Amino acid sequence: MADIQISNLVKTYPGGSERATDDVSLQIQDGEFTVLLGPSGCGKTTLLRMIAGLELPDSGSIAIGGRDVTYLPPNKRNLSMVFQSYAVFPHRKVRYNIGFGLRMAKVPAEEIERKVQWAADLLQLGPYLDRLPANLSGGQRQRVAVARAIVMDADVLLMDEPLSNLDALLRLTFRSELKKIVQDLGTTTVYVTHDQSEALSLGDQVAVMRKGRIAQLGDPLDVYDAPADRFVGGFIGSPPMNFMDAAVSHDGGTLVLGEQQLMAPSILRSFAGRDVLLGVRAENVTVRNERSSGDVAATVLVVEPMGSTILLTVEVDGHTLKVQAPPTFRTAPHKTIWLGFAPNTMRVYDRETSMALEAK
Amino acid sequence: MAVEAPPTPAGTLAPPRRRKIPPAVLLIAPSVVFMALLLGWPVIQGILQAFRDENGFTLDFVTRMVQDPYFWPAVRNTLLLIVVMIPLQFAFAIGMALMLRTNPRLHKVHFFVWAIPLALSDLAAGLVWLAIFNDRGYLNSALSLFGIEGGSWLAYDNQASMFMCVLIAELWRATSLVLIIVVAGLQGIPKDYDEAAQVFGATFWQRLRHVTLPLLKPSLQVALILRTILAFQTFAVAQALTGQNFPLVVGETYRWYTGLQNPNVAAALALVILVVSMLTSIFYLRALRDKNQGGLR
Numbered sequence: 001m002a003d004i005q006i007s008n009l010v011k012t013y014p015g016g017s018e019r020a021t022d023d024v025s026l027q028i029q030d031g032e033f034t035v036l037l038g039p040s041g042c043g044k045t046t047l048l049r050m051i052a053g054l055e056l057p058d059s060g061s062i063a064i065g066g067r068d069v070t071y072l073p074p075n076k077r078n079l080s081m082v083f084q085s086y087a088v089f090p091h092r093k094v095r096y097n098i099g100f101g102l103r104m105a106k107v108p109a110e111e112i113e114r115k116v117q118w119a120a121d122l123l124q125l126g127p128y129l130d131r132l133p134a135n136l137s138g139g140q141r142q143r144v145a146v147a148r149a150i151v152m153d154a155d156v157l158l159m160d161e162p163l164s165n166l167d168a169l170l171r172l173t174f175r176s177e178l179k180k181i182v183q184d185l186g187t188t189t190v191y192v193t194h195d196q197s198e199a200l201s202l203g204d205q206v207a208v209m210r211k212g213r214i215a216q217l218g219d220p221l222d223v224y225d226a227p228a229d230r231f232v233g234g235f236i237g238s239p240p241m242n243f244m245d246a247a248v249s250h251d252g253g254t255l256v257l258g259e260q261q262l263m264a265p266s267i268l269r270s271f272a273g274r275d276v277l278l279g280v281r282a283e284n285v286t287v288r289n290e291r292s293s294g295d296v297a298a299t300v301l302v303v304e305p306m307g308s309t310i311l312l313t314v315e316v317d318g319h320t321l322k323v324q325a326p327p328t329f330r331t332a333p334h335k336t337i338w339l340g341f342a343p344n345t346m347r348v349y350d351r352e353t354s355m356a357l358e359a360k
Numbered sequence: 361m362a363v364e365a366p367p368t369p370a371g372t373l374a375p376p377r378r379r380k381i382p383p384a385v386l387l388i389a390p391s392v393v394f395m396a397l398l399l400g401w402p403v404i405q406g407i408l409q410a411f412r413d414e415n416g417f418t419l420d421f422v423t424r425m426v427q428d429p430y431f432w433p434a435v436r437n438t439l440l441l442i443v444v445m446i447p448l449q450f451a452f453a454i455g456m457a458l459m460l461r462t463n464p465r466l467h468k469v470h471f472f473v474w475a476i477p478l479a480l481s482d483l484a485a486g487l488v489w490l491a492i493f494n495d496r497g498y499l500n501s502a503l504s505l506f507g508i509e510g511g512s513w514l515a516y517d518n519q520a521s522m523f524m525c526v527l528i529a530e531l532w533r534a535t536s537l538v539l540i541i542v543v544a545g546l547q548g549i550p551k552d553y554d555e556a557a558q559v560f561g562a563t564f565w566q567r568l569r570h571v572t573l574p575l576l577k578p579s580l581q582v583a584l585i586l587r588t589i590l591a592f593q594t595f596a597v598a599q600a601l602t603g604q605n606f607p608l609v610v611g612e613t614y615r616w617y618t619g620l621q622n623p624n625v626a627a628a629l630a631l632v633i634l635v636v637s638m639l640t641s642i643f644y645l646r647a648l649r650d651k652n653q654g655g656l657r
Contacts, residue, residue, distance in 0.1 A: 052559055054555050075559070081560075104560055152561075
């Protein structure tokens with residue numbers, strides 16, 4: 001186990017004009033589970049592959065446990081990794097696959113056998129040890145890939161979208177299983193995904209990446225509640241955060257939303273008179289059929305019952321919003337409903353830079 | 361989306377007609393006829409020619425073949441060439457293919473250049489190497505530049521150097537076939553396997569032994585069968601370089617047929633090559649059979 005220090009990592013692929021990672025720095029504590037999250041092409045996989053040594057950076061450095069590994073080959077880094085395609089060797093039985101890394105390290109046979117058995121029990125692969133990967137289901141192959149990674153006493157465990165090839169139900173069950181296994185192991189883990197719910201549910205810290213840079217790094221709940229910019233708010237959460245143009249009144253006490261007014265969060269006192277971008281999450285809007293004080297009128301466009309909630313698409317002064325209503329709420333398209341905004345759940349952003357505004 | 365079962369072909373519902381030829385037979389018939397005419401018939405002809413004279417069945421031709429003073433040297437030379445050449449060719453081809461896989465600069469040009477010998481006729485290749493190895497050839501000229509006196513590489517009494525010359529020329533000429541098969545095979549192996557092995561601590565040789573070569577086995581099998589059979593047929597290069605001084609089995613066949621005007625003994629020699637080639641293929645197919653059912657993934 002070890003910490004990871006990534007400093008000013010720059011990588012441009014041959015023939016590419018844009019930087020795949022653009023001066024990325026990241027600290028990962030010993031035993032921490034870090035998720036790299038972002039849309040495709042954001043550089044998250046490149047970053048992971050540089051930690052693994054499968055790609056070499058143009059500049060910058062990577063240290064694992066205080067040792068500079070930037071240009072070391074992968075086999076000298078004491079890593080283990082779960083690949084998106086599983087990369088379970090097709091010509092070898094499950095038993096050999098799980099013990100592969102130990103065998104390469106010339107661990108005594110009986111110890112390999114013991115560890116393989118332990119990992120197989122943990123991942124319920126016991127009955128399949130003498131099968132070939134071709135005779136396993138996708139989910140079982142995925143378990144073999146995870147078992148192969150956890151038998152190594154590696155400093156760092158890397159996972160490259162390990163759940164993306166599983167079907168939705170399996171992904172959900174294996175996700176919590178994976179979390180428990182990694183928690184019990186306590187290995188420093190870097191996990192790449194484009195699925196924001198995976199990132200929120202698994203990570204101790206989440207690094208949201210965009211265009212080769214880390215847009216926000218933090219505790220999953222912080223990243224969810226207080227996105228650092230419009231991109232993060234729009235990428236994380238299902239539905240994504242709502243954004244509306246608004247103006248702060250001259251006394252800083254209210255937000256002007258077209259014709260209507262809202263109570264402003266207290267941090268806006270220092271931004272009196274400015275135009276801002278208001279961000280609010282669907283579940284932080286209270287939906288009512290009767291007007292209550294401070295409410296804003298909205299017209300219902302679409303009603304989507306989701307089972308545990310009802311997702312409403314509504315229009316407020318030309319802005320389209322997604323809001324959540326309890327399953328008992330009854331409304332229909334074209335009806336007018338009333339929305340209540342709690343000032344402390346509102347986030348405000350600069351209209352030009354899209355960055356979060358903080359009280360001065 | 362559910363795929364509907366295809367409707368039953370109308371033909372099966374119609375009343376069965378008398379002795380209809382199954383479509384499979386019709387489809388395969390042209391190839392069968394073709395093979396029978398162009399391969400089967402000459403083989404039978406060859407067998408008849410080797411074992412029959414005016415009075416019927418005879419072993420005379422086989423006896424004459426075996427008693428000929430050139431026969432056993434030819435067999436020995438051919439086997440020696442195969443035993444030394446095939447491993448070298450595979451080592452070179454795999455090495456070259458692995459180098460190409462790292463995508464060095466101009467790797468397409470390298471690949472093209474390395475494949476050129478494949479396009480050359482073997483007699484032409486033999487003449488090229490004759491220009492290099494003969495007493496006043498390029499090799500001796502180059503050596504004399506450094507003040508080294510060259511040798512008579514192709515002298516009739518110097519078996520070892522003749523063997524080396526034929527070996528080098530054949531290596532140059534025929535390795536590209538193995539290279540192309542191996543390159544194609546490597547391209548079919550996802551890079552993930554090699555990367556996974558790297559991450560799990562395998563060194564280059566461990567990866568080659570435990571991951572790359574086993575996954576390459578189907579391609580290697582094809583290349584091995586092709587190359588061995590073709591190596592039994594090595595002829596033109598040795599003929600151009602050494603004439604009759606370094607006899608090979610196919611060269612002997614040629615000599616019996618044209619020089620000694622005896623097609624019967626020539627047919628017997630050709631049969632030896634056929635039988636040995638068949639036995640080798642069967643041996644390779646069995647020895648390299650995939651014990652693990654199921655292919656990649």
